[in-house]
Amino acid sequence: MSDPLTVQLDVLDGLAAELTALGAELADDAHVSTACGTSLGWSLDGGPGAETAAVGHEWGTVLGLLAGRATEVGATLSAAVAGYRALDRSAAELVAGARGRSAVAR
Amino acid sequence: MSAPVPLSAVLTWDVVQLRSSVGTLDLVAGRTGAWRLRLDAVTQELSRAVCWSGPAASAAAGVLVELSTVTSGVEQSLVPSVEQLTLLFTAATSAQELAAQAFAAAAAGPVTLLDDGSLSAPPLLPGSAMAPDQLAALDAMADAGRLAVALAAAAQEQVTQVAAHARGAADALTPLRPGGPAADFADLAGPLAPDVVVLPLLPPHHTPEQAARWWSGLTSAQQYTAIAEQPAVVGGLDGVPAWARDLANRAVLEAEVQSLDTTSERHATAQAVAAQLRAQEQDGRLVQLHRLDLDQGLVGIAIGDLDAAGEVAVFVPGITTTAGDDLDGLGAAAVRIVGATEQAAPGVEAAVLVWLGYRTPGLLTAPFPFAAERGGRALDRALDGLAAARPGPAAARTTVVAHSYGTTVVDHAADEDGALAADAVVLLGSPGVSEWTAGGLEVDEVYDAASPADPVSYVSWFGQNTWMPLWGSEGLPTDITQWHTEYLDADRPTLEAIGEVVAGTR
Numbered sequence: 001m002s003d004p005l006t007v008q009l010d011v012l013d014g015l016a017a018e019l020t021a022l023g024a025e026l027a028d029d030a031h032v033s034t035a036c037g038t039s040l041g042w043s044l045d046g047g048p049g050a051e052t053a054a055v056g057h058e059w060g061t062v063l064g065l066l067a068g069r070a071t072e073v074g075a076t077l078s079a080a081v082a083g084y085r086a087l088d089r090s091a092a093e094l095v096a097g098a099r100g101r102s103a104v105a106r
Numbered sequence: 107m108s109a110p111v112p113l114s115a116v117l118t119w120d121v122v123q124l125r126s127s128v129g130t131l132d133l134v135a136g137r138t139g140a141w142r143l144r145l146d147a148v149t150q151e152l153s154r155a156v157c158w159s160g161p162a163a164s165a166a167a168g169v170l171v172e173l174s175t176v177t178s179g180v181e182q183s184l185v186p187s188v189e190q191l192t193l194l195f196t197a198a199t200s201a202q203e204l205a206a207q208a209f210a211a212a213a214a215g216p217v218t219l220l221d222d223g224s225l226s227a228p229p230l231l232p233g234s235a236m237a238p239d240q241l242a243a244l245d246a247m248a249d250a251g252r253l254a255v256a257l258a259a260a261a262q263e264q265v266t267q268v269a270a271h272a273r274g275a276a277d278a279l280t281p282l283r284p285g286g287p288a289a290d291f292a293d294l295a296g297p298l299a300p301d302v303v304v305l306p307l308l309p310p311h312h313t314p315e316q317a318a319r320w321w322s323g324l325t326s327a328q329q330y331t332a333i334a335e336q337p338a339v340v341g342g343l344d345g346v347p348a349w350a351r352d353l354a355n356r357a358v359l360e361a362e363v364q365s366l367d368t369t370s371e372r373h374a375t376a377q378a379v380a381a382q383l384r385a386q387e388q389d390g391r392l393v394q395l396h397r398l399d400l401d402q403g404l405v406g407i408a409i410g411d412l413d414a415a416g417e418v419a420v421f422v423p424g425i426t427t428t429a430g431d432d433l434d435g436l437g438a439a440a441v442r443i444v445g446a447t448e449q450a451a452p453g454v455e456a457a458v459l460v461w462l463g464y465r466t467p468g469l470l471t472a473p474f475p476f477a478a479e480r481g482g483r484a485l486d487r488a489l490d491g492l493a494a495a496r497p498g499p500a501a502a503r504t505t506v507v508a509h510s511y512g513t514t515v516v517d518h519a520a521d522e523d524g525a526l527a528a529d530a531v532v533l534l535g536s537p538g539v540s541e542w543t544a545g546g547l548e549v550d551e552v553y554d555a556a557s558p559a560d561p562v563s564y565v566s567w568f569g570q571n572t573w574m575p576l577w578g579s580e581g582l583p584t585d586i587t588q589w590h591t592e593y594l595d596a597d598r599p600t601l602e603a604i605g606e607v608v609a610g611t612r
Contacts, residue, residue, distance in 0.1 A: 005160035012158055015148050019170075022148075026141055029134045036127040036134075040191075043124040044198065046115030047265065048272035052194070055187060055275045059131065062180055062282055062294065063138070069173050069291045070145065073166070080162060 009081050016077035023071030030067055034060030111265045112221035113258055116205040121198055128191045135184040142177040146326055149174060150349045155356070156387055167330075172299045174326030176291075179298030180282065187278035194271035201264035208257035215250030223258030225251050303331040308343075314487060317345030318494035333357070341398055344491025348394045348412035355398040356383075362400055372400035375429045379405055382433040391441070397463055397488075404464070405429040409440045410457025412492065417456045418502040419443055419608045420492070420528075422485060424510030424535075425472045429462055436460045439594040443507065446605025454609055457502075463488055464515060472511060473567055475518070482518025489519070489527040505530040505608045506549075509593065513539060514568045520547045530607055533572045533579065534593040534600070535560045540569040544578035553607055554579035555600045557588035582607075 037056015041049040149170040151157055158166070212219035218226035229248040232241050281297060288294040305328055308320045321343075324332065333340050333354045340346060341354035362376035379398065386393040386409060397406030412418060421440060423432070440458040447456035464481025471477065489504065496502060506528045508516045513536035520526045520541065530551035533539070544552035556563035556573035563573060570577050583599040585592075593600045606612035 006155065007158045007160070007163070008156065011151070015152055015157075018144075018148050022141060022145060026138070029137055029141075032130060033134055036130050039123055039127040043120040043127065044268070044272075046118065047111045047198075048269045051269075051272040051276060052191070055191070055272070055279065056127070056131065058276075058279050058282070058287070059134070059184065059187070062183075062279075062288065063134070065288060065291045065294050066173070066177055066180060069176075073169055073173065077166060080166075 007084055009084060012077060013081045016074050016081060019070050019074030019077065021074075023067045023069075023074055026063055026067035026070060030060045030063035032060075033057075033063055110222065110262075111269075113205045113208065113219070113223060113261060114221050116201050116261060116265060117209070119198055119202055121195070121202055124195050124198055128188070128195045131191060132188050135181070135188045138177065138181050138184060142174055142181065142326075145170065145174050145177065149326065153353060171326045171330050172295060175299040175328075176295045178325040180294075183279050183282050187275045190271045190274035190278060194268050194275065197264045197267035197271060201261050201268060204257050204261035204264060208254045208261055211250050211257055212254035215247045215254070217247055217251040217254060219254045219258060223255060223262050225255060299325075299327055303327050305332055305335075312345075314345035314491035314494040317343050317491070318497070321346045321350070341395075344487050345494040346491070347495045348396055348408065351396050352394040355395040358398055358400070359383075359395065371403070371430070375400055375403055375405070378430050378433050379407070382407060382437050385434075386437060386441075394457075396459055397461070402465060403429055403462075405433070405462045406459055406488070407433065407437065407440075408457050408459040409437065409444050410455065412457050412459060412502075413496065415455045415457035415502055417447055417451070417454050417505070417608050417610065418492065419447070419456070419458045419505045419507050419604075420461050420485075420489065421458055422461050422481075422506060422508040422512035422515050423466065424508075424512045425467050426469065427462065427466045433460075436462070442594055442596055442601055443604060443608060446601050447608040448605075450602070450605040450611050451609035456608060458608075459492075461485065461488060467511065475514060475568060478511065478514040478518045478568075481515040482520075483522055485515055486519040486522035486524075486526065490524070493527040503530075503608075503610050504528045505532060507532045507534065507604060507608070508536075509534040510537060510562055510590065513537070513572070516547065517541060517568065525549075529610075532582070532604055532607055535562050535590045536572045537562050538566040538568040538570055539572055542570060543576075544572070551607070552579045553582050553603075553612075555582040555584050555593055555603070557584040557586070557590075557593075559587055560584075560590040562590050 034057055037053045037060060040056050041053030043049065044052055149167060152163065152170065153167050208223070209219055220226055229251050230244055232244050236244070282288060282294065284297045306320070306323070309316050312320070321329065329350060333350055334357070337354035337357040341351050341358055343351070359376055359379055362373060363380050365373060367373060379395065383393050383395060391409055392411055394408040394412055396408050396412065397404055421436070421443065423436060427436070437460065440460050443458045444456045448454060463484045465477060467474070467477040489506070492504060493501065504527065506516055508531065513533040516531055516533070517539035526548040528549050530553065531547050531549050533552070533554045535556060536554065541547060554572045564571065572579050573581060582603040585598055588598050588600070592598050594604070595601065603612065
C-alpha cells in the first residue's frame with residue numbers, strides 16, 4: 001500500500017504564519033528578558049548585580065533560541081507550501097502541454 | 107566567596123526597578139507556558155491527516171514536538187529561577203530597610219556606623235566626675251550604638267540572602283547548559299529532548315482526574331510517544347484531551363482497517379467508523395474519534411471539537427443501537443443537535459459526542475437494567491473525564507441528551523459516586539427512571555420530552571414516568587403524532603428546544 005499524501009495548502013499556510021507569529025512574540029520576550037537582566041544588574045549595583053544580570057541575559061538567550069527555531073520552522077513550512085503550489089503548477093502545465101488541453105474547473 | 111557588600115551600597119539599591127524587572131520576568135515565564143500551549147495547538151492541527159499527511163508532514167510534526175518538549179524543559183528552569191528572583195527582591199527590600207534603620211539609629215546616637223556594620227569607635231566610658239545628664243547622654247549613645255550594630259547585622263543577613271537567591275536563580279538554569287551555554291537550538295535540545303523518551307507511570311486504578319493530571323504533566327514528546335506506543339490505552343483514557351484520544355483511536359482504527367482479517371465483527375465496526383469519519387470530514391466537519399473499543403463494539407464520535415467547544419452535548423442512544431449499523435443515523439442526529447445549538451445561540455461553538463460507550467441491549471433484554479448498570483458506570487466516568495480534561499475556566503457547559511433506554515443509563519450514572527459531571531440532562535422517550543424526583547439525577551436542569559404517540563414514555567419499566575409534573579422535570583415540546591424515534595427529527599419541535607438547552611438559552 002502506498003503512503004497517502006494529502007495537503008490543505010491554505011490551512012498549512014495559516015499554520016506556518018502562526019508559527020512565524022509565535023516566533024516573533026517569543027523574540028520580543030527574549031529582548032525583554034535581556035533588558036530586565038541589564039536592569040537587574042543596575043538595581044543591585046555594589047551587590048550581586050553582575051550575577052543577576054547574567055541570569056536575565058541567559059533567559060534572553062534561551063528564549064531567543066526557541067523563538068528562532070519557531071521562526072525557522074514557520075519559514076520552512078511557508079517554503080513547503082510555495083513548493084507544493086509551484087510543483088502543482090508545473091505538473092498542470094506538463095500534463096496540459098502533453099495533450100494541448102486547457103484545464104477543467106473542479 | 108564574593109566580597110562583602112558595603113552597607114552604604116545597599117542604600118543605593120533601586121528596589122523599585124528591581125521589583126519591576128522581577129515582575130516582568132515572572133510575566134515572561136507565564137507567557138512561555140501559554141506560548142507552548144499555542145505551539146501544541148499548531149502541532150495538533152498539523153497532525154490531523156486531513157490537514158497534511160506524508161513523510162514531510164510527519165517530519166514537521168516531529169520538529170514541533172521537539173520544540174514543545176524543549177520549551178517544557180526551559181519552563182522548568184525559568185519558573186524556579188524567577189521564584190528565586192522573587193525571594194531575592196524580598197530580601198533586598200528588607201536589607202535596604204534595615205540598613206536605613208541602622209544608619210538612622212547611629213545618627214540619633216550620635217555614633218558613626220561603618221560599612222561593615224561596626225562602630226567607628228567603642229562607646230565612651232562614664233567618668234566619675236560626669237554630671238547625671240552627661241551620664242544619661244552616654245547611655246543613650248551606647249544604646250543607639252547597640253541598636254545600630256544589631257540592625258546592621260540583620261541587614262547583612264538579608265544581604266547574604268540576596269546573594270544566595272541570586273546564585274539560586276542562576277543555578278536553576280543549570281539544566282539548560284550542561285556542557286556550557288547553549289550556542290544554538292541543537293545545544294539546547296540535546297539535554298532537554300533526548301532521543302529516548304521515558305514515560306512516567308500512570309497511577310494504578312486511576313480516576314479520570316488523576317489521568318488528566320498525569321497527561322498534563324507529560325512533555326509533548328512524552329504525549330506523542332504514549333499515543334504512538336499505546337494508542338489503545340490513550341484512546342480509552344478518560345481525562346485525556348480529545349485531540350490526543352482522537353489521534354490514538356485513529357491509529358487503532360487504521361491498523362484494523364488495514365488488517366487482513368476482513369470477516370470479523372471488529373473489522374466491520376472499524377469499516378463503519380472509518381466510513382462515518384470520512385463522510386463527516388468530506389462535508390467539512392471537524393470530527394473526533396473519542397472512543398474506540400473494537401472488541402466490545404464501543405465507539406464515541408464527536409462532531410466538533412470537544413477540547414474547545416463552549417457547549418458540549420453527550421448523546422446516549424437506546425436499545426439495539428450498534429456502531430456497525432447505526433453510525434450514519436447517529437452522526438446525522440449529532441449534526442442536527444449542533445445546528446440547533448448554534449441556531450439557539452449564534453456564535454457559540456458546539457460539539458456533540460455520540461456516545462456508544464456501552465453495549466446496548468437487544469429487544470429481549472431491553473426490560474432489564476443490566477446493560478444500563480454497566481453503561482451507567484462507563485457514562486459517569488466518561489463525563490468525569492470530559493470535565494477533568496477541561497478544568498476550571500476552560501470547562502464547557504455539558505448536557506447529556508439521552509434517548510429511550512439511554513435515559514436508564516443516565517439514571518445509573520447518577521447512582522455512581524460523586525455528582526454527575528453535567529449541567530443539564532435531557533430525557534427523550536424515557537421508559538422510566540428509578541429516581542423519585544428529577545433532583546436525583548444530580549444536575550441543575552432536567553428536561554423531558556414525551557410524545558403522546560410514544561408508548562415507551564408510558565411503560566414505566568424502570569421506575570417513575572419522567573414527564574409527570576410531580577417528578578420535577580421541565581417538559582420540552584413534542585408533536586402529537588411524534589413517534590418514539592422522532593425526537594431529533596428536523597421537522598419536530600423537540601430538536602429546537604434541545605438546541606436551546608445545550609446552548610443554555612432555554
